[in-house]
Structure formats: C-alpha cells, structure tokens
Amino acid sequence: MRLRLNSLNTFVLANVAHRPVRTILSVLAIAVEVTMILTLVGVSYGTLDATARRARGVGADIMIRPPGSSIIGLSTAPMSDHFIPFLQKQPYVVLAMGTGVQPLEGFDTITGLDLDVFTKMSGGFHFLEGGPFKSDDDILVDEYYAREKHLHVGDPIHLINHDWHLAGIFESGKLTRIAVKLSVLQDLTGNPGRLSQIYLKVDNPDQASQVVEELKKLMPGYPIYTMEEFTSLLTVNSVGLLRNFIAVVIGVAVIVGFIVVYMAMYTAVLERTREIGILKAMGASSGLILSLLLKEILALACSGVVAGILLTYGTQWTMKHLVPSSLNQETVYVWWPIAALIAIAGAMLGAIVPVLKAVRQDVTEALSYE
Structure with missing residues (x-):
C-alpha cells in the first residue's frame, strides 16, 4: 500500500x-x-497601526473630534477654536491643544499646530536635521517623508498651492508626518479659527474616562474618546x-x-x-x-x-x-x-x-x- x-x-x-x-x-x-x-x-x-502610534505620541489622554467624523476621517464642518479656552477651564484638564488637518494626495495629510503647546503636551519633536518653525512659511516633515521625497533642510516644498521652506526633519511617531503653523494652515485653507480635532491632557490619566463622560454631557454630538479607547478602535474590523x-x-x-x-x-x-x-x-x-x-x-x-x-x-x-x-x-x-x-x-x-x-x-x- x-x-x-x-x-x-x-x-x-x-x-x-x-x-x-x-x-x-x-x-x-x-x-x-x-x-x-x-x-x-x-x-x-x-x-x-502607524496612525495609532502617532496618536499615542501626542501625549494626550483624551481626543475630541467633530460631529459626524469617522474613526479615520474628519468632518467637513470642523470645530471652533473657542472650545480651547472652554475646555482648559474644565476640572482635571491641565492642557488643551487644537490641530487642523488638510488632506493631500494619496494618504498624506498636513497638520497645523501650535508648536509650543504641542511641546508641552508631548515633549516636542526630536529633530534629526534643522529645528522648529522660525517663519510662517516654515514646514516640518518626518524622516520617512523626507526620505521618500529626497528632502533636506533648506529645500523648498510646494504643497496646497503654497511654497514652503523646510525648516526641520523630525523622528517619526508623533502626531503627523507634515507640520506647519496652525494659524497659517487655517488661513490657507479658508478656515480661520477652525480646528479638525482637539487633544486634552488631564492631571490624572486614571480619571480620563470620568472626564470623557462629563465632557459628553457638555458637548453632545461630539465624538470624545480616551486615547486608549481611540487607538483600540483603529482596527480593520472597526473601520x-x-x-x-x-x-x-x-x-x-x-x-x-x-x-x-x-x-x-x-x-x-x-x-x-x-x-x-x-x-x-x-x-x-x-x-x-x-x-x-x-x-x-x-x-x-x-x-x-x-x-x-x-x-x-x-x-x-x-x-x-x-x-x-x-x-x-x-x-x-x-x-x-x-x-x-x-x-x-x-x-x-x-x-x-x-x-x-x-x-x-x-x-x-x-x-x-x-
């Protein structure tokens, strides 16, 4: 046989x-x-997973997104930056930061931020070349974007119909791959005083869930997550x-x-x-x-x-x-x-x-x- x-x-x-x-x-x-x-x-x-790593790299405990936005998408009706001082006054909240996000071609996006607030929340970017913004036309990119586009500090970059000057290349893993000043991005995209999402840091991360429940009562209709909850939702089955x-x-x-x-x-x-x-x-x-x-x-x-x-x-x-x-x-x-x-x-x-x-x-x- x-x-x-x-x-x-x-x-x-x-x-x-x-x-x-x-x-x-x-x-x-x-x-x-x-x-x-x-x-x-x-x-x-x-x-x-890369999106989740960058979100965790912000150093925030809570994220607030516009009404109608999905886990990986943003609403066409962003939030007012008047929420920042309002949220800053809430119990347990020690720092609030708003960002603006503009889609580019493919999967790329450009993020507008207040670099000083971002540094307080996350510890700031670790620069491999160059440094932070010095003028309104300065732009920062991470190492992978710089490698793909063959960029070095001082190079010109043309994005969203604007000419930028590459001021710094930072280590990947925090918030975004491309960053500019928030106020400049708001003006260029016709969204002055508007934000795409808000990050909050609380004095005790163990109380983040409790703060989220209180904020949902104050801001009905707004998706509000702890960062742990948000990153756990970034799975294929959830999207x-x-x-x-x-x-x-x-x-x-x-x-x-x-x-x-x-x-x-x-x-x-x-x-x-x-x-x-x-x-x-x-x-x-x-x-x-x-x-x-x-x-x-x-x-x-x-x-x-x-x-x-x-x-x-x-x-x-x-x-x-x-x-x-x-x-x-x-x-x-x-x-x-x-x-x-x-x-x-x-x-x-x-x-x-x-x-x-x-x-x-x-x-x-x-x-x-x-």
Missing part, C-alpha cells in the same frame, strides 16, 4: 514537472492571488470601509485563481486524454484518477501559496524603500493560513469541471484521441 502511495505521488510530481511552462504560470497566478490578499491586509494593518474593501479584493483574487486553475486544468485534461484512457484500460478506477488530478492541483496550489508569501516580502521591501511615508505594510502572520485556505479552495473550485470531465471519459474514445 505504501509503495503504491509513493508511486502515485511520484507520478503526480512527474506530471507537474513534465509541463514546466503551464506549471509555472499556474503557480504564479495562485501566488499573485495570495500576494494580493496579504499585501492589502498588511497595508491596512500597517496604516492603522467598515477597509473591511469591505478587503472583502472585495479577496473576492477578485478568488475569481482570478478560479479562472486560471480552470483553464490550466482543462488544458491538462485535454492533453492527457489518451493517458487517462490508458490508465482506465489498465484497470485504474475513477477514484484513482480523481485522486491523481486533485493531488496535482493541491501541489500547484501549495506551491503558489509559498511563492505568494515570499512575494509579499518583496512588496513590503518595495513600499519601505520607495513610499515609506505613504504606505506602511506589516507582516500579518494570522492571515497566512487564511490566504492559503482561500487560494487552495479557489483552486479546487476551479478544477471541479475539468476533473469531472476526466473521470467521465469513455475508455474507447480516450484511447482513440489524437
């Missing part, structure tokens, strides 16, 4: 190796399917847009895998019509032929999964070196078996019709096939 099993496995591997071009194309198609899934998931997790997008991409990947495997196996069955007829004439059962074909499909699918995981490290390296400030891809190990199951299931689904055709072939017709 063991000898027969080894012979069957050898036969399967020989069939796979006998048609290298078809085998390589099938493996690559399944690999692309796996890479699409793992790359998208990795970028989603990486982007949200409906990302969750739905991942589901769509997985669906597309499964369809691609299905079509490629279907075409590859249908061609393989046609090529081996006479071979299958000979096996049947020698007494091979339909179950044996079915087993041979399914093992071949499984071998292709498993090879594609391994290749897809390896290709994912390639996409990760590419993003890290070419677009480090725009996209951040993580390795999400928990998704490896999920992507593998999706790819293998799609391959098996795509092979149903060709395999059934092979099993049902008439021996006489198969032997006469040219």
Whole structure:
C-alpha cells in the first residue's frame, strides 16, 4: 500500500514537472492571488497601526473630534477654536491643544499646530536635521517623508498651492508626518479659527474616562474618546470601509485563481486524454484518477501559496524603500493560513469541471484521441 502511495505521488510530481511552462504560470497566478490578499491586509494593518502610534505620541489622554467624523476621517464642518479656552477651564484638564488637518494626495495629510503647546503636551519633536518653525512659511516633515521625497533642510516644498521652506526633519511617531503653523494652515485653507480635532491632557490619566463622560454631557454630538479607547478602535474590523474593501479584493483574487486553475486544468485534461484512457484500460478506477488530478492541483496550489508569501516580502521591501511615508505594510502572520485556505479552495473550485470531465471519459474514445 505504501509503495503504491509513493508511486502515485511520484507520478503526480512527474506530471507537474513534465509541463514546466503551464506549471509555472499556474503557480504564479495562485501566488499573485495570495500576494494580493496579504499585501492589502498588511497595508491596512500597517496604516492603522502607524496612525495609532502617532496618536499615542501626542501625549494626550483624551481626543475630541467633530460631529459626524469617522474613526479615520474628519468632518467637513470642523470645530471652533473657542472650545480651547472652554475646555482648559474644565476640572482635571491641565492642557488643551487644537490641530487642523488638510488632506493631500494619496494618504498624506498636513497638520497645523501650535508648536509650543504641542511641546508641552508631548515633549516636542526630536529633530534629526534643522529645528522648529522660525517663519510662517516654515514646514516640518518626518524622516520617512523626507526620505521618500529626497528632502533636506533648506529645500523648498510646494504643497496646497503654497511654497514652503523646510525648516526641520523630525523622528517619526508623533502626531503627523507634515507640520506647519496652525494659524497659517487655517488661513490657507479658508478656515480661520477652525480646528479638525482637539487633544486634552488631564492631571490624572486614571480619571480620563470620568472626564470623557462629563465632557459628553457638555458637548453632545461630539465624538470624545480616551486615547486608549481611540487607538483600540483603529482596527480593520472597526473601520467598515477597509473591511469591505478587503472583502472585495479577496473576492477578485478568488475569481482570478478560479479562472486560471480552470483553464490550466482543462488544458491538462485535454492533453492527457489518451493517458487517462490508458490508465482506465489498465484497470485504474475513477477514484484513482480523481485522486491523481486533485493531488496535482493541491501541489500547484501549495506551491503558489509559498511563492505568494515570499512575494509579499518583496512588496513590503518595495513600499519601505520607495513610499515609506505613504504606505506602511506589516507582516500579518494570522492571515497566512487564511490566504492559503482561500487560494487552495479557489483552486479546487476551479478544477471541479475539468476533473469531472476526466473521470467521465469513455475508455474507447480516450484511447482513440489524437
């Protein structure tokens, strides 16, 4: 029995190796399917985790956002900066800071802030080159944005229809990747006296939840979170847009895998019509032929999964070196078996019709096939 099993496995591997071009194309198609899934998931997790790290780097205990804003989006009707002195007078609040956020192309945003208040709340930026603002046209960027755009202190930058002077490059991990003076950003965007979000620091972080409950009574309709609560919400499952997008991409990947495997196996069955007829004439059962074909499909699918995981490290390296400030891809190990199951299931689904055709072939017709 063991000898027969080894012979069957050898036969399967020989069939796979006998048609290298078809085998390589099938493996690559399944690999692309796996890479699409793992790359998208990795970028989603990486982007949200980077956002959470920057939020924690502010040093605040509470965040207040405009009515109608989502976890990762901002409302088109920002808040008045009159909230700052109001909040500063609340019990337990020791510091209030407002920021303005303006979206740029891609995933980038530019943040306006009061650098002195920010320094009191977070300890300030750690500058790798240059230093803080000296004029209204000064701009600060983090190390990853500077690396991606090949920038150095003193370089001109054109953003939101304004020419800036790069005053400093800071270590990543606090609040934003691009910072300018709050008042300047407010004027340039036509939002004088308006804020995108407010951060609060309280005298006792253990009382942050209690302060949040009191503030919700004073500011009904405003999303108010402790920073711990806010960062815990930055997950793929909590952000409906990302969750739905991942589901769509997985669906597309499964369809691609299905079509490629279907075409590859249908061609393989046609090529081996006479071979299958000979096996049947020698007494091979339909179950044996079915087993041979399914093992071949499984071998292709498993090879594609391994290749897809390896290709994912390639996409990760590419993003890290070419677009480090725009996209951040993580390795999400928990998704490896999920992507593998999706790819293998799609391959098996795509092979149903060709395999059934092979099993049902008439021996006489198969032997006469040219």
